[in-house]
């Protein structure tokens with residue numbers, strides 16, 4: 378039995394593989410990782426050299442993994458929205474989107490196909506960068522399970538970022554507008570989730586339940602993830618925040634693993650919402666799609 | 679086959695399609711004619727499920743499928759007025775992609791692709807990249823693509839725009855060919871004469887309204903409404919003109935040295951009787967012919983009159 382790949386994914390990957398962008402992308406991506414790796418090694422070596430011989434180089438090498446992983450996450454966070462932002466608006470610009478809409482592909486499958494092709498493209502990069510990551514990981518003495526969790530989390534994160542890109546692409550006529558909108562949404566999610574706790578802090582109030590907004594912040598999710606991997610502690614442990622300060626619900630989540638599961642669920646929920654919004658927006662049977670076209674006409678006339 | 683009932687599309691206060699009702703019989707090649715901005719594209723996009731109608735219904739065959747539903751999409755092959763292709767994609771991959779979007783199996787698509795490319799005369803381009811094809815080839819490829827899922831109804835929006843005369847002829851041949859295979863085809867155009875030779879029936883649209891629709895012969899007759907007749911005489915002109923002016927239902931349009939153009943609104947028999955009377959009156963008749971129903975002038979008359 379053959380697996381039926383989403384036709385959009387197949388086409389996008391086929392086209393991407395033929396363009397030089399993919400090769401250059403992998404090249405640059407690996408270059409950044411290698412440079413980070415070398416830089417980190419240089420710093421570690423100079424540290425070890427300068428400190429008394431009791432210091433074991435391996436205790437420093439442990440930090441290679443989170444450093445490289447965070448760089449990798451950063452690149453994914455930047456690139457995936459850019460790739461996916463141009464997905465649907467790119468089809469509109471190329472005037473291929475109408476034909477796609479007249480086929481039997483449902484709007485949701487179109488949207489999902491676009492996210493998936495963006496994510497798979499970034500996974501090429503991730504896999505290409507694996508050896509470098511693996512060195513840091515083996516030398517640093519991580520467990521295999523952690524590497525696996527990391528890859529799962531990274532993939533989910535890429536899907537999340539992709540769904541933002543596709544949603545903004547669906548509501549934009551031009552790709553450049555879509556990219557800008559994606560980063561605005563990014564900012565809203567990363568920035569505004571800090572806002573409640575920040576305001577409370579400024580006014581000298583207890584944190585209350587304001588940390589709950591962090592559940593929706595993938596940045597905090599990864600922070601917690603690495604915190605747990607590296608130290609076995611949670612950001613929200615009694616050690617790190619005074620439990621009397623936080624509200625009842627936040628207190629319940631002071632178990633880091635539980636926190637990560639719930640935060641993961643929140644991020645997946647947001648992803649689903651973004652995908653549904655995108656599918657709704659490209660469906661010509663909803664009035665939104667019609668309004669878009671009208672603006673386009675006026676623009677070109 | 680295709681039933682459009684009271685279709686209306688408003689853009690704000692502007693009505694692009696106004697209460698349009700139309701029926702395209704099965705197996706017909708239907709020409710949809712109208713000047714720029716008549717609402718042809720709007721109508722077609724609604725039928726294809728790319729635009730939401732403000733009112734009215736569209737039905738294909740006797741199914742109850744709603745516009746934009748999968749069932750409906752499966753019955754329509756659409757060639758838009760403007761469309762693009764992908765870079766870095768070969769012709770056969772292009773076909774494969776669209777086939778799989780209709781849930782077809784790659785092996786079936788490959789077989790059909792060969793047949794369709796032969797039909798549209800692109801067999802030798804199978805391994806070419808689609809973006810390297812000429813406009814005419816892309817247009818034909820798009821027709822092949824639209825036929826891939828074997829739709830009952832093929833809709834082409836101005837397939838001739840941007841094509842050179844040769845490509846137009848090829849496109850026309852292709853459409854005739856498909857027509858003879860029994861496909862129901864709707865084709866839109868600005869130019870009536872382009873359609874009149876190949877269509878079975880036409881609909882003329884202007885400013886969102888359907889002005890007239892029907893079998894091409896009937897429309898031709900309508901066009902001939904007042905028959906324009908050229909009368910050539912070798913004898914004196916004046917008595918002939920005088921005689922014509924006395925005839926009921928005859929208007930003299932112009933008089934030249936030995937030719938007279940009249941508009942006759944009577945029947946064929948009345949025209950014959952007129953000839954008889956002229957001969958009785960010793961007119962030396964050297965020529966007498968009736969202009970073909972002039973579609974282009976009918977078109978101008980129908981679409982221009984209501985400004």
Ligand SMILES: Nc1ncnc2c1ncn2[C@@H]1O[C@H](COP(=O)(O)OP(=O)(O)OP(=O)(O)O)[C@@H](O)[C@H]1O
Nearest residue numbers: 670671674689694713714715716717718719720721
């Ligand atoms: N999205 C839109 N918003 C507002 N008005 C629109 C929109 N799309 C089309 N129109 C208007 O609807 C009318 C019909 O347009 P349509 O494209 O259907 O005409 P057409 O018959 O296809 O013309 P053409 O021969 O130029 O292709 C035009 O007056 C056009 O300006």
Ligand SMILES: [Mg+2]
Nearest residue numbers: 718719720759
């Ligand atoms: Mg048009």
